Amino acid sequence: MTDxxxxxxxxxxxxxxxxxLDNQEAFNYGALEEFGRRDEHFEEEGEIISRETIKQSIEGGEAYRIMLGDVKAGGVVIKTDGDRGDLDLLFVSPHIHSRGVGYAAWCEIEKLHPEVRIWETVTPYFETRNIHFYVNKCGFHIVEFYNAHHPDPNAPGTGEDTPxxxxxxxxxKVIGQ
Structure with missing residues (x-):
């Protein structure tokens, strides 16, 4: 944990x-750690998450820099609507993983929006670090698995070629349970 x-x-x-760029670096790190260069999960040339996806997220939500003292340690984009919230993006620089920065940032998000009672997020099946973080650190529960047999109803298009x-x-994560 960081002081x-x-x-x-x-x-x-x-x-x-x-x-x-920092977001792409963080997401690429997880994919490359899991799959190496043979990965076919990239949205655009060499990037696990496309510039367009990140831009749309920023434009459609509240974007914040995660600061660790004076250092840009990561970022987050959230969306809220009454008592519901969506954690659209959360990333921490791979150079400072395992120092408690992500969890501290999550605690700040909850303080920022105490009106939110149900938070939602998604992560790819191969991001075991993220799955551990959301379930074991932040108190989220897995409630659904989107795949070719059960596509995300909110995703553009369906099938094998979509996320x-x-x-x-x-x-x-239901607050107060």
Whole structure:
């Protein structure tokens, strides 16, 4: 665990490009750790998550930089609607994994939106680090597994060539349970 305080700072326009690059680095790290260069899970050339996907997430939600002291340690994008919240993106720089930064950031998100009673997120089946984090650290529960036989009803298109056909876990965290 880190001794430095983790803070969430609203994403500034001048930091947007670096936020996208840092997000791609963090997501690529997990895929490359699991699959190496033989991976077929990349959305665009060499990236597990496309620039367009990240831009859409930022534009459709609240984007924050995760700061560890003066260091940009990661980022998060959330969406809220009344008592429901969606953790759209959360990433921590691979250079500072296992220091409690992600969990501290999650605690800050919950403080930022105390009105949210049900949080939801998804992660690919191969991101065992993320699955461990959401279930064992943050208190989420796996409630659904999207795949070719059970596609995400909110995903654009269905089938083997879409993310829902590839295998994503959907998680929920109910606050107060």
């Amino acid at each position: 430095e305080k983790v803070k969430l700072i609203p994403l500034q326009p001048e930091d947007r490009e670096q936020f996208i 829902s056909g590839d295998g994503f876990f959907r998680f929920e």
